[in-house]
Amino acid sequence: MVEGLGFPQRIIKATPSKALVIRINLVFLAFFIIVYAALLLRPSLSVYHENAASLVRCSIRECHHKVRWDENGIKVKAVLEESTDHDESNINLPNYNKSKNIGLINETTSSHDELEIPSFLKKMLGKGKKKIGMVNMDEEDVSEWNRKYLGETIAVNFDHVTDFFKWEDLFPEWIDEEEESDVPSCPEVPMPDFKRYGKMDVILAKLPCNEKERRDVFRLQVHLVVANLAVKKGKRDWNKRTRVVFWSKCRPMMELFRCSELVKRQGNWWFFEPEIPKLEQKLSLPVGSCQLALPLWGQGIHDIYDVTKIQSSSTSYLKKKSKKREAYATVLHSSEAYVCGAITLAQSLRRSGTDRDLILLIDNSISAEKRAALASAGWQILVITRIRNPNAEKGAYNEYNYSKFRLWQLTDYDKIVFVDADIIVLRNLDLLFHFPQITAAGNDFSLFNSGIMVLEPSNCTFKVFMESRNDVVSYNGGDQGFLNEMFVWWHRLPRRVNFLKDFWSNSTINEISFKNELFGADPPKVYAIHYLGWKPWLCYRDYDCNWDVEESFVYASDVAHHRWWKVYDAMDEKLQSFCRLTKRRKTELEWERRIARKKGLVNGHWRINITDPRRSHLVKD
Structure with missing residues (x-):
């Protein structure tokens, strides 16, 4: 079969020439070179993760990383931005x-x-x-x-x-x-x-x-x-x-x-x-809580903060417009459990040297006798109608904690510094009145702690709260969660302004020692101590009763506990009498000590001999 070629011959006939093979190899080589170059120019994963918060969607040619310096010569972080060549004509x-x-x-x-x-x-x-x-x-x-x-x-x-x-x-x-x-x-x-x-x-x-x-x-x-x-x-x-x-x-x-x-x-x-x-x-002020609105202090704890750093250049205009009125305020409602705390707070505020008004909002749950004691401690008392939290269960601890909204109805004042009744003030807080709403210390995540906060009374704001209370979801079911949804942009105070009495469950010995050193420092190194967990007046004065409850260990500090009783000891005896234990609370304390003894809790506080004289001078529930 000379005329035709079989299948094998056709395959051989179709074999490309040597020149064609070389050309194909060159094409593949060029392709691999391009891929290699692209990988070489690609940013490393570590760089990506390091700058993930500030990257923008742009190519390498279109991006540049800005690092700027503010007027005080402090380095300011910048996000990557698209470079734009602005044309005056456009x-x-x-x-x-x-x-x-x-x-x-x-x-x-x-x-x-x-x-x-x-x-x-x-x-x-x-x-x-x-x-x-x-x-x-x-x-x-x-x-x-x-x-x-x-x-x-x-x-x-x-x-x-x-x-x-x-x-x-x-x-x-x-x-x-x-x-x-x-x-x-x-x-x-x-x-x-x-x-x-x-x-x-x-x-x-x-x-x-x-x-x-x-x-x-x-x-x-x-x-x-x-x-x-x-x-x-x-x-x-x-x-x-x-x-x-x-x-x-x-x-x-x-x-x-x-x-x-x-x-x-x-x-x-x-x-x-x-x-x-x-x-x-x-x-x-700083664009977020990523920087402190109020720096810790100057070169030492005795230095007075220079308030001109936070005053507007137009402060003189504000003073001419009207005489500013400012006050501290707290709220008591639904029970008398915090009356002792409010009395001690007022006394600590006056001892700090403030001459601002002290405003106390109460409801009808506070008896006439307790009202007289609160007024004697320094509070100007205003009676309010409670505001129910529509998302709370009936009888729950947070059922009426939206009553705090009433603070925004104190329109006789330009500024209010709210302070929770489970706080004692150790350093003068008057400089907080130079800050706008909302200024507070951090809590968790991107949230502020409402235990101490600067607010600006406004009937309009109060109305917005009331209109929003059914729709806004509070992360903790309380007023703090609600306010964090209404004011997502806030100004950060140092934690020493509202120093929380709590510890991480995995806190090291050094961390615990440092915090206790701040609790007990004299002269004070913190502005205020915020007592979480069982309150000092609900414990025996001999030790912090949070030590007797395993779930409350994170709130236990004998140093902070004794600091509160130091303020108590400086009060008039008549005011001290409103911090007595009830019969019910004494029974609860003895029960907790008994359980702690039975479990053999290693902190050993249940072994301490109780000498608190209030143990023998109980009041009815």
């Missing part, structure tokens, strides 16, 4: 981030009918050429306003934070307050280049809204951009106010734009006239 073109608008602003309008200009805004702008600063507005929205010739629109550019930037980066659970190994710092939230913009008659912004997740960094960023524009570029009236308008399906953050500054609401439009000096002071 200054009024907004810098849109489509993925961010879709991902976080899940309630932005798909139809521009929803953004129909409200009547109050048309009246405000009039026919004159007003300059309108527009923040986080879609290009179509800007065009619509230009078409209707309502004024000169100025789109404000800023780089949006990304999903890698988490709330916990701004509000970490723990920071090195003592600055033993590191100086706490905050990541940078990108802001516009304010020098590029002139004065604005009105600042208009569209806010993202997610009622299920209030801790949204982008939402906070938009608020901060607007607040900074109001302070730096907003035209002010004779009353030091400027005009800010939001479009939002949920209320703008009361932490920056106070309830009392809301002039009008129409649908999803909110018109505020913020008081600039107060807003300016808020912006001068």
Whole structure:
């Protein structure tokens, strides 16, 4: 078969030439070189994890890492940002981030009918050429306003934070307050280049809204951009106010734009006239609890903190406007169990040197005799109607703890420093009145502890609380959880201001010794001690009864216990008589000691001989 070729011959005939094989090999070699180069340029996983909180979605060519220094020469952390080459000719073109608008602003309008200009805004702008600063507005929205010739629109550019930037980066659970190994710092939230913009008659912004997740960094960023524009570029009236308008399906953050500054609401439009000096002071504080609003103190514990560091440059204006009134306050309701604690608190406040009013809110559960003792201790007493927590079970300990909302009705005062009745004050706390609402010490995660906090009374804020109490979920079922949902942006005080009497279950001997040293230091090294667990007046004075209950070991400290009794000993005997044990509580203490003895608890406190004279002078339950 000469004419045709069999199958094997055809295979041989199809074998490529040597040149073709070389070309194929070169192609494969080039491919592997490209892959290798890509892997070589890829950031290592360790770098990724180290900077995960501050990365942005951008390529290597488009990213650069910013490290800035503040005016005091302190290094400030920065997030990676998209590098933008701003062109002066494009200054009024907004810098849109489509993925961010879709991902976080899940309630932005798909139809521009929803953004129909409200009547109050048309009246405000009039026919004159007003300059309108527009923040986080879609290009179509800007065009619509230009078409209707309502004024000169100025789109404000800023780089949006990304999903890698988490709330916990701004509000970490723990920071090195003592600055033993590191100086706490905050990541940078990108802001516009304010020098590029002139004065604005009105600042208009569209806010993202997610009622299920209030801790949204982008939402906070938009608020901060607007607040900074109001302070730096907003035209002010004779009353030091400027005009800010939001479009939002949920209320703008009361932490920056106070309830009392809301002039009008129409649908999803909110018109505020913020008081600039107060807003300016808020912006001068750290952007989150990642830094202390009040540094621990100066070079030593006896140094007095320089309050000019936290006072607004417009403080003189605030003083001229009205004579400020300030007070400490606490709340007693539902039982008389904390009467002794409130008496001791008042005495400790007066011993600290304060001359501020002491306001006590009580309900009808406090007898006339106890009221007289509380007044003698220094409290000015106001009787309130309790507020029920709608999410609490009937008869539960937290059934009426929303009564604390009544503090916001003390509108005769500009500032209130609330102090829980299970606290004693060891150092003067008057400097806290220089801080805005909400200023407090940290608790867990991104939350503050409401045991000591600065608040600003407002009937409007009280009304918002009452309207929200059925919908807002408290993480702990109490007022602290509710307030943490209403004020997610707060200012961090050192833990020594509200020093919690508790220990981690895995605390080392050195950690326990350090904390006990702070509890007992004289002169005091902490401002106040917050007694968690069983309260000192409900124990024998001989030792901390938390030692007798295994579940309460984390709250046990004889040093802190004896510190409370030292304040008690300085009180008048008549006031001391209101700290007696009840027959029921004595029975409970003896039972707990008996169980501790039976279990043979190694701390051995059950062996201590009781000498507390109150044991023989009991009161009826």
